[in-house]
Amino acid sequence: MKIKSFNVIPNLPENLKALDELSTNMWFTWNWDAIMMFVGIDDDLWHRSHRNPKWILGTLAPEKLEAISRDDNFLGKLNEIKSKFENYMAFKDTWFAKTAQDPDKTMQVAYFSMEYGIGEGLPIYSGGLGMLSGDHLKSASDLGMPLVGVGLLYRKGYVQQVLNRDCWQVERYPENDWYNMPVQIVKDAAGKPLRVEVEFAGEKVKIGVWQVPVGRTSLFLLDTNLPENSPETRTITEQLYGGDRENRIRQ
Known part of the structure; x- marks a missing residue:
């Protein structure tokens, strides 16, 4: 028996369409009002999703979405945050625009890192380096710098340590x-x-390429787990800091 998987895209009511863009741009991770708006949709799902609003919207029952679409208080908050996001994205008088010696606006900076800690909902980081890299992208967005991040799309990310029923770490x-x-x-x-x-x-x-919007900038993640590649090559982006020494060098 062949099992197929399907990706279900939520059909948002017209007055909730703004949630789609707000849930897929990591700008929300450093905007408290946006965070609290998503928490207000469903506090339990917010924590179960590891703070991933895109997953929340795909998980909510249609009746819940319909109820939210009739909640004037929520719609007021949504419109306020949507306006704040649009103003942020359109703002041109940034620090970089005022201070950089780049009259032709041709400068482009590529920032490379093994990991990026932008938010819990995108688990491609393990610790300090990831948090530093993620903060650099957020700062570049706020400062209006022409910077993009480049990293790897890890299929399994970093190891998670949990306790089993016998209290052994696994x-x-x-x-x-x-x-x-x-x-x-x-x-x-x-x-x-x-x-x-x-x-x-x-x-x-x-190599396949995936994009993560981070405010005004973007993070591009490279993916070798493609059918066109050899089994060995596909494992390059299998896991953050995974495999043997040779595979880590290849990463």
Whole structure:
């Protein structure tokens, strides 16, 4: 028997459409009003989702969405936060615009890191380096810097340590469900998933690209877990700091 998986996209009522963009731009992670709005939708789901509003919207029952769409108090907050987000994105008089010696506006900075701690709902980090990298992207957005982050799309992210029923520590490697996380596939001019080809250790490797909006900037995550690649190559982006020494060097 062949089992197929389907990605369900929530059909939001018209007056809740703004939630779609607000849930997929990581701007909400450093905006308290936006955070509290998502908490107000369903406090239990907020914590169960590890603070991932995109997952929440895909999990809510249609009746709950319909009830929210008739809640004038919530709609007032939503419109207020939507306006705040739009003003933030459109703001041009940033620190970089006022101080940078870049009259032609051609400067572009690429920031590379093994991990990015932007929010719990995007588990591609383990600790201090990730938090630093994530904060750099958030600061670049606030300052209006022409900076983009580049990292890896880890299928399993970092190890999670839990206690079993006998109180022994065990390790878990849950797989990330990208279609319920604030990431999106980058597509080419023909509307197909973008593929970049590089030669790596004598082998041609296909790389997929995913984008995470972080305020005014973006994080681009590279993915080798593609059918076009060899089994060994596909494991490059299997897990953050996973595999043997050779695989870590390849990462």
